[in-house]
Amino acid sequence: MPVSVENKVKKAISNYKTGKIFFPSNFSKFGTSTAVRQALNRLEDNAFLLRLAHGIYLYPKKHPKFGILYPSxxxxxxxxxxxxxxxxxxxxxxxxxxxxxxxxxxxxxxxxxxxxxxxxxxxxxxxxxxxxxxxxxxxxxxxxxxxxxxxxxxxxxxxxxxxxxxxxxxxxxxxxxxxxxxxxxxxxxxxxxxxxxxxx
Incomplete structure (x- = not known):
């Protein structure tokens, strides 16, 4: 069974430390711009990613006391x-x-x-x-x-x-x-x- 664009994107993000910022263009090799955007939207809905602004996503880092640590x-x-x-x-x-x-x-x-x-x-x-x-x-x-x-x-x-x-x-x-x-x-x-x- 082929791996979905969402799973490819999720796996790629998981290779990085939390706190990293991503853009749709980081995942262009995994599918069309529409497929990548839909994958990012789903990962956001599942709270795996946070949207900082249009087309800018955060792989959130969580602090036990302060919660999500946002980038400056x-x-x-x-x-x-x-x-x-x-x-x-x-x-x-x-x-x-x-x-x-x-x-x-x-x-x-x-x-x-x-x-x-x-x-x-x-x-x-x-x-x-x-x-x-x-x-x-x-x-x-x-x-x-x-x-x-x-x-x-x-x-x-x-x-x-x-x-x-x-x-x-x-x-x-x-x-x-x-x-x-x-x-x-x-x-x-x-x-x-x-x-x-x-x-x-």
Whole structure:
């Protein structure tokens, strides 16, 4: 008796640790897109999988005390970027948070990307992907990209001495050649701040 698409999908998922995120495209070799979707829907109905958003499924990890452990919105965004083989750049409060300039954790994330633009509703938040400018994508250092996005979020006149001290620490981890290349791609006022903080 031939093995059903559902059983093939279930077996494939079972080879991974719980907590992993899956997409219908992960199972395209098992059948048509319709058959795969129906299989995923049935596995969701049987509580083997959880649907996080349209076309995004979780192989749930359960904690004895806290129940299902959901991935963060950032983890979902990273999984989408890996599937799409796209680069994503955190913006706004998330960029501040990643640099240690804010303790606030945003529920609605906006990423700049070289992939396609779209918005996805997830749990209590959302993920928005916006087209990044070719200039920004030419920046080599992820640290410099974060600094550019963080300073844009703070605004030219709202950068404290403490912010500058932290940015200086991050800049000290970037090699001089990369720094010299990347600073030319930053908006002028941000380039001026970077030059002020570190001798080029």
């Amino acid at each position: 919105i950032e983890e979902i965004a990273i999984a989408i970027s890996k599937r799409d083989k796209a680069r994503i750049i955190p913006t706004g409060i998330q960029a501040l948070n990643k640099l240690g300039l804010s303790t606030q954790v945003p529920m609605n994330l906006v990423y700049l990307t070289d992939g396609s633009s779209r918005s996805i509703k997830v749990n209590n938040g959302s993920i928005k992907f916006k087209k990044a400018s070719p200039k920004l994508l030419s920046v080599k250092s992820d640290s410099i990209i974060l600094i550019i996005q963080a300073l844009k979020e703070l605004g030219k006149d709202n950068i404290s001495a403490k912010d500058k001290e932290r940015i200086k620490q991050v800049l000290s981890t970037v090699d001089k050649e990369t720094l010299s290349h990347d600073v030319k791609l930053a908006p002028q006022w941000i380039a001026d701040i970077i030059k002020e903080l570190i001798e080029l």
